[in-house]
Amino acid sequence: MSKLAIDGGTPARSKPLPPNYPGAVVLGQEEADFASKVIMSQSPFRYYSPDPQYAVEQLENRMSADLGVPYTLGVTSATAALVVSLKALGIGYGDKVIVPANTFLATPGAVVCCNAVPVFCDVDESLNLDPKALEQVYDDEVKAIIAVPILGNPVDMDPIMAFARSKDIPVIEDVAQSCGATYKGQPAGSIGTIGAFSFQMNKIITAGEGGAVVTRDVKLFERAVRYHDQGLMRHHTRYGIDSPDDQFAFVGQNYRMSDITGAVMVEQWKKLPSIVAAMRQCHDLIRDAVAEKFPEIQFRHCPDPDAGYIGSNLGIIMPTKEATAQFNKAIGAENIGMHILYAGLPAYRTPAIYNQRTADKDNFPFNYPFRKPVVYSDDLCPRAIDLIPRTTYLPISPVLTEQDVEEIIGGFIKVYAALRDRQLIGQ
Structure with missing residues (x-):
């Protein structure tokens, strides 16, 4: 047997593996050409410009067609996609949201930024949320579940969706790490009530940053569009939505995807x-x-x-x-x-989450007087640990x-x- 490199032997490889950026390592002329076309048309804003190229709209249309969902919205990041999804569902102060113990900080962080509090569910040997553990962490203050397929591995969605239906709560699929995964023939992100995608640098496809929200529910989609664009509903006729702003508008933020990002993502999506x-x-x-x-x-x-x-x-x-x-x-x-x-740590061990600290007064929203207080302890999710x-x-x-x-x-x-x-x- 060859001597291990750690013991002074010759390494099995003479150089490191390619960088762990699946989409970025196949970026090429196609992305450059479309992005350049947007730039040369002096039209990087998706909604109006001198010579619009409608790149974000093309991306949304392609995603909807391939995922089999009628509504897709390009946004600035996967975190934005989660926030927009939660806001579309009306999640806010006084609500709890179940999240898996094994996920990136952005998942519970988005919940907190929507003024709700994450409740952590243990994992199974898929390293994803364990459907059998949901009942242990559920109470009537829980208003949603976020399922996260970690590193390309699908979540066991059927029992999760059955549990959610039994409690009449929605499911968000955070497929940031798993674009292209499927579960029993359905694309990840298209199974739950609403799905959130990531196009960040080390994701499966990328524009450096970016994200998307997908759903089959037109009312959720309208709320998502409005929240991501200052409460506005531009181009509402594109979606068959006839909603006067003065009747349905609410205060939103700016999570609009630029047409430069959209151009890169159109070509990346083709390569998925x-x-x-x-x-x-x-x-x-x-x-x-x-x-x-x-x-x-x-x-x-x-x-x-x-x-x-x-x-x-x-x-x-x-x-x-x-x-x-x-x-x-x-x-x-x-x-x-x-x-x-x-x-090697569960998400609730992240210091800001574990200590329930925020930038807001009195560590809002953790200061909500829940009937069953949310407490994070070292042994909270033993399988994840x-x-x-x-x-x-x-x-x-x-x-x-x-x-x-x-x-x-x-x-x-x-x-x-x-x-x-x-x-x-x-x-």
Whole structure:
């Protein structure tokens, strides 16, 4: 067996893997040409300009057609998409919103910025929200659920939607990390009441920043449009909405997507199928080779294993968090970067959330006198506490070559076998 690089041996790869920016690494002439067309027309604003190119509108139309939803709204970020979604649903002060313990800070942060309070639900071995744990955290002050498919892995949506219907509350799908994922043939983001997408730099497709809101509900969509554009409803006839501003207007903010961002995203959206296909092919080759060599390895569970995942990350659950740290250090020395999420901590352990601190007076909205107070403790979600630091991820780039895949497989086998022989990992 080859000597590990961490012990002074030759690394499995001579250089690091491609950067973990799936959409950005395939940015090219197509995006540049359309963005340039918008700029040269001196028309970067989507709603009016000297020579409008309607790039955001094109993006919205394409997304609606491919996702099978009638209404799509381009916004400035995924955080904006979450805020707009929550505001469209009327979530606010005195409300609780269930969020998964394993998610980026933006998910509970958007809830707080809408003047509501996040309630954290534990995860299962998909590292996503566990539908069986919903009843434990629900009370009648909960007004919505946010489901988050982490790193390209779909959420088990059927039981979540059934639970939500039984309580008559909406479901927001935060698919920021999983654009292109599906669940039982339905695109992630199109299953819940409303969906939020991200086009930030390290997402599956990107314009550096940007996001989108999708829904089948015309009334929610009208509220989303108004909130993202200062309470206005421009071009309402495009959606078949006939709502005089003086009757339905309310105060909103500015989360409008620019036409430059829209232009980049039109071309990125076209590339989504090829990006996903490339990632899945490499993901499956690596997973199958590892599983054949080490049948004891536990992969992150997928609720839709035949088609749902997009292959952007291969998740492996190690026996202990110490083993995960040792493995990541050793395989990193082979120029194969693997990582845990969020420093191995649940989202409620983020200091601002854990300590319920905001920029507002009296830490509003955490100061609301709930009948059942919201308290965050270290042991709040035991499965998340256990699984997050034990799960390591291999990012899969859509530009991996056949040689890259072979070297990843070889490096993984080399490191895992050596650490197992030393009884530091595995069985």
